[in-house]
Amino acid sequence: xxxxxxxxxxxxxxxxxxxxxxxxxxxILPIESVGNLWGNEIYFEIPIEIENENLxxxxxxxxxxxxxxxxxxxxxxxxxxxxxxxxxxPASPVTVIGKIKGDIEDLKKxxxxxxxxxxx
Numbered sequence: 001x002x003x004x005x006x007x008x009x010x011x012x013x014x015x016x017x018x019x020x021x022x023x024x025x026x027x028i029l030p031i032e033s034v035g036n037l038w039g040n041e042i043y044f045e046i047p048i049e050i051e052n053e054n055l056x057x058x059x060x061x062x063x064x065x066x067x068x069x070x071x072x073x074x075x076x077x078x079x080x081x082x083x084x085x086x087x088x089x090p091a092s093p094v095t096v097i098g099k100i101k102g103d104i105e106d107l108k109k110x111x112x113x114x115x116x117x118x119x120x
Contacts, residue, residue, distance in 0.1 A: 001026045002120040005075070005100060007035075007042070007113055013120070014064055016098035021053045021066050025073065025097060026119065033073075035113035040078030041088060042113045045071050055093035062104055065094035073117070075100060077107040 001016040003026070016022040028048055035042035040061075052068050059065065065074040069092050076088035077100070083089045 004118045006116040013101045021095045022097035030118040032116045035115045039080035042075040043072045046073045053095045059088045064098040077104040
């Protein structure tokens with residue numbers, strides 16, 4: 001399932017995996033929001049509650065995830081305040097739902113994040 005992710009009008013491509021969580025999120029697209037920044041993570045609430053599926057705290061830069069504790073869509077692009085190494089670590093376990101493609105290094109300069117996610 002391919003998606004477009006617009007962050008402050010900069011377009012990125014993403015691909016969602018085949019988990020049920022990813023499928024349910026894909027069904028409610030498009031989504032527009034203002035993201036919160038937590039280290040090198042953007043997260044924002046989405047209008048859906050999904051049961052826990054394959055929760056993990058082990059992530060890589062570029063991972064897209066669903067945060068069940070806050071009904072949140074998360075975009076990880078580097079270290080977060082919870083990180084103990086160079087990899088991102090969520091505040092609490094998440095379900096990895098896909099990957100953002102392309103050069104995400106520029107995201108580390110963000111001061112705010114206006115988000116739009118659409119189906120391709």
